[in-house]
Amino acid sequence: MKKSKLITLIAFVIILIGAIPMILPFVWMVSTSFKSLSDTMVFPPDFFPKTIRWENYTELFSLVPIKDWFLNSIFLSVMNSIGVIVSSSLVAFGFVALNFKLKDFLFTLLLVTMMIPFEAVMIPQYILFNFFGWINTLYPLWVPSFFGAAYMIFFVRQFFKTISTSYIDAAKVDGANYWQIFYKIFIPLSYPVLVTVGLLTFINTWNYFLGPLIYLNTPSKMTIVSGLSFLSGQALGYWNYIMAGSTLAILPVIVLFLIAQKWIISGIELQGGIK
Amino acid sequence: MNKKEGLFGYIFISPWIIGLLVFTIGPIVFSFALIFSSWNLIGPLKFVGLENIWNILHSTFFWSALRNTAFFTLYVPISVILSLIVAVLMNRIPGSSIFRLIYFLPSVTPAVANAAVWIWLLQPSYGVVDNALKNWFNIEGPGWFSDPNLYIPTLMMISIWGSIGYNSILFTAGLKSIDKSIYEAAYLDGSNSISTFFRITVPLISPTIFFVTVTSVIWSFQVFDLAYMTNNGVTSYYNITLVQYIYQLGFQYFHIGEASALAWILTGIIFLITLFELQAEKKLVFYQ
Numbered sequence: 050m051k052k053s054k055l056i057t058l059i060a061f062v063i064i065l066i067g068a069i070p071m072i073l074p075f076v077w078m079v080s081t082s083f084k085s086l087s088d089t090m091v092f093p094p095d096f097f098p099k100t101i102r103w104e105n106y107t108e109l110f111s112l113v114p115i116k117d118w119f120l121n122s123i124f125l126s127v128m129n130s131i132g133v134i135v136s137s138s139l140v141a142f143g144f145v146a147l148n149f150k151l152k153d154f155l156f157t158l159l160l161v162t163m164m165i166p167f168e169a170v171m172i173p174q175y176i177l178f179n180f181f182g183w184i185n186t187l188y189p190l191w192v193p194s195f196f197g198a199a200y201m202i203f204f205v206r207q208f209f210k211t212i213s214t215s216y217i218d219a220a221k222v223d224g225a226n227y228w229q230i231f232y233k234i235f236i237p238l239s240y241p242v243l244v245t246v247g248l249l250t251f252i253n254t255w256n257y258f259l260g261p262l263i264y265l266n267t268p269s270k271m272t273i274v275s276g277l278s279f280l281s282g283q284a285l286g287y288w289n290y291i292m293a294g295s296t297l298a299i300l301p302v303i304v305l306f307l308i309a310q311k312w313i314i315s316g317i318e319l320q321g322g323i324k
Numbered sequence: 325m326n327k328k329e330g331l332f333g334y335i336f337i338s339p340w341i342i343g344l345l346v347f348t349i350g351p352i353v354f355s356f357a358l359i360f361s362s363w364n365l366i367g368p369l370k371f372v373g374l375e376n377i378w379n380i381l382h383s384t385f386f387w388s389a390l391r392n393t394a395f396f397t398l399y400v401p402i403s404v405i406l407s408l409i410v411a412v413l414m415n416r417i418p419g420s421s422i423f424r425l426i427y428f429l430p431s432v433t434p435a436v437a438n439a440a441v442w443i444w445l446l447q448p449s450y451g452v453v454d455n456a457l458k459n460w461f462n463i464e465g466p467g468w469f470s471d472p473n474l475y476i477p478t479l480m481m482i483s484i485w486g487s488i489g490y491n492s493i494l495f496t497a498g499l500k501s502i503d504k505s506i507y508e509a510a511y512l513d514g515s516n517s518i519s520t521f522f523r524i525t526v527p528l529i530s531p532t533i534f535f536v537t538v539t540s541v542i543w544s545f546q547v548f549d550l551a552y553m554t555n556n557g558v559t560s561y562y563n564i565t566l567v568q569y570i571y572q573l574g575f576q577y578f579h580i581g582e583a584s585a586l587a588w589i590l591t592g593i594i595f596l597i598t599l600f601e602l603q604a605e606k607k608l609v610f611y612q
Contacts, residue, residue: 056517060413067410068426070485075429077452078441093459094452136339143336147329155337162348164598166546168567169591172574172584173351173358179365196343227332256434258549259567263575274434278553281440288444295440299433306432310425313432317490318497 075299082106082293089288105293112290113283114269115297118276121265122255122301125190125272129254130247132194133201138243140197141205142231146217163199167259175263189264190257190272194250201246204320208242209235245316248309252302273298358584365578376585386586388561389569392476393545396565399480399487400540404533406484407491412525414492415499424496428489435486439553442482443469469554472562479550491536498532499525527610534609538601542594566590 081089082105084098109115143149144156178189212235220230236243261275271279277294284290306313334341359377362370380386410427414420430438445453446468454465468478502525510520526533548567555563559572570590574583 057416061417061419064410064413064417064420064423068423071429071489072426074438074441074445074485075433077445078437081444090450092450093455094450136343140337140340143333147333147336149330149333152333155341158344159340162344164595165348165352166542166591166594168546168570168587170348170351170355171570172580172587173355174347175574176354176365176580177346177351193343193347195339196347197340199340202340227329227336231336252432256436258434258436258552259571262552263571274436277434277436277440281443281553288447291440292444295437298437302432302434303429306428307425314424314428314493317493320494 078292078295078299081288082296084289086287086289102289105289106297109290109293109297113276113280113294114271115273115276115294117269118271118273119297121187121271122273125187126251126254128191129194130250132191132196133198133250134243134247136195136197137201137205137246138236138239139231140202141209142235144202144206145209145212146230146235147227159199159202163203171259171263178264184264185266185270186264187270190254190260198250201250205239205242205246207319208239212238241312242316244309245312245319248305248313249316252305252313255302355584355587358581359588361581363580365580372581376581377589379582380585380589384561385564385569389564389566392562392564393547393566395476396479396483396547397541397544399483400537400544402480403484403487403491403540404537407488407536408495408526408529408533410488411492411495411499412521414496424489424493426489427492430486430488431490435549436553438482438486439550443554446478469563472560475554475563479547479554482550483544483547487540491540494532494536495529498529502528530609534601534605538598541597541601545590545594545597 080097083101083103084095084105085100085102088095088099088102144152144159174189175184178184181188183189216234216238217230220234225233256274257272258274258278261272262278265271265275268276268279277291277298280294281291360371360373362372362375414423417423445451446465448454448465448467448470451465453468457463457465466474469475506524506528507520510524515523546567547565548571551563551565551568552571559568564572566586567590570583570586573579573586
């Protein structure tokens with residue numbers, strides 16, 4: 050017994066030491082965000098700011114349109130979450146509860162499209178949205194989500210498959226139509242999975258960089274992430290401002306993660322379980 | 325199967341069908357035509373045959389990008405091993421939920437913000453890491469991002485840091501699914517922790533190890549955010565990655581044809597890796 054306690058202690062110490070480099074960059078980020086510019090260049094660096102300089106944040110709001118970035122990011126994350134939840138549950142329901150001729154073929158096609166990397170369609174999609182006149186608007190970054198994300202459709206379908214077909218048969222006997230079976234049986238039974246899908250989509254959209262970088266050119270149209278990249282080019286050397294921007298970019302996802310970690314982690318675990 | 329049910333089936337999946345045609349198949353067909361064309365988005369489209377592919381294969385940038393990206397991918401096995409160790413250790417200790425949270429932080433925050441803080445930490449001379457090296461070990465900090473030999477290893481280090489939390493959650497889920505009685509049997513047979521780990525844990529979660537490795541390798545071939553941030557948009561032979569080269573060709577120089585050709589080469593590479601890994605799966609993975 051003594052030996053196993055020792056092993057636990059060693060495990061604890063290793064995990065504790067490993068946790069330091071995991072969290073320290075974020076502590077340093079927040080600490081720098083409250084320093085004056087001269088404090089950021091002190092040798093050796095102070096771990097905590099001498100005086101808390103809140104002005105970094107207020108000045109940031111007047112230097113760059115960070116309020117717009119925030120609103121754009123929130124808008125896109127919410128729209129993508131709604132779009133993915135609505136479209137993936139509809140499509141997954143079609144694949145699980147209904148029979149039609151091309152079902153197996155189309156489902157195989159769905160699996161194939163999951164393997165296509167974004168880069169393969171990035172350029173022609175840009176040309177398409179350019180044709181629509183959507184460059185420098187938010188449309189290319191949320192409209193496609195309402196037409197289904199292959200991966201999330203597959204994810205929701207895996208859950209829908211666990212819902213017993215006897216529910217469907219019973220509902221049919223009671224005279225329910227497909228639409229009612231969908232939103233009165235499948236949706237209430239699977240809302241945990243749909244919440245998880247929404248949360249994962251929200252975080253992925255919030256963190257997404259390449260799309261906003263390609264489509265959004267004027268500063269006021271940017272998202273918090275593409276804006277942060279813009280800011281770090283504009284404020285070269287002003288690490289207090291850049292770190293204040295970074296803190297604002299990470300804060301919402303960290304808060305969301307703290308509130309909803311059970312859902313998010315169970316979603317990630319499920320992804321690992323899909324084979 | 326009745327007619328009405330069939331019709332409703334198509335209605336329910338219609339959003340995906342429309343999306344597939346408009347946002348995936350249409351673009352893919354068009355993109356295939358672009359491989360053989362010269363176009364700058366505005367002027368007329370000109371057929372040039374295999375010239376784009378020829379240009380790509382004869383560009384030093386392409387080969388450096390391929391080499392850099394392939395080298396970068398080597399962070400995956402390191403991250404997988406570390407994540408597995410973290411998951412196994414966390415399984416044993418009290419307070420693991422708070423540690424799990426800490427380890428997971430870099431996986432949930434935007435890569436762009438992570439890159440920003442690492443650039444700041446690794447600033448030459450006045451960055452905190454170089455300062456610590458100087459004060460504690462009297463080592464002169466290297467050019468983390470500016471030394472051509474160190475650039476990719478630095479990105480690998482940041483990616484390992486950013487992926488351990490996520491991967492170890494997947495491994496924790498894998499560990500949970502192992503039947504506890506197998507461990508008890510091993511314990512009664514006098515197996516020690518190390519041999520239990522290699523003889524029982526690793527084979528039993530090999531499907532998860534495989535899944536994590538495959539998805540991570542595919543992601544790592546598509547590395548962009550970190551690369552874009554850390555070389556400040558100024559790319560050179562030593563620091564360009566494949567997706568960044570596509571971005572540069574397509575959206576900075578508007579060589580749409582060449583960018584499309586390169587995108588297809590990358591897609592081909594990813595398909596080959598997937599095929600190779602599926603073959604390897606048969607030999608290496610143990611399914612219960």
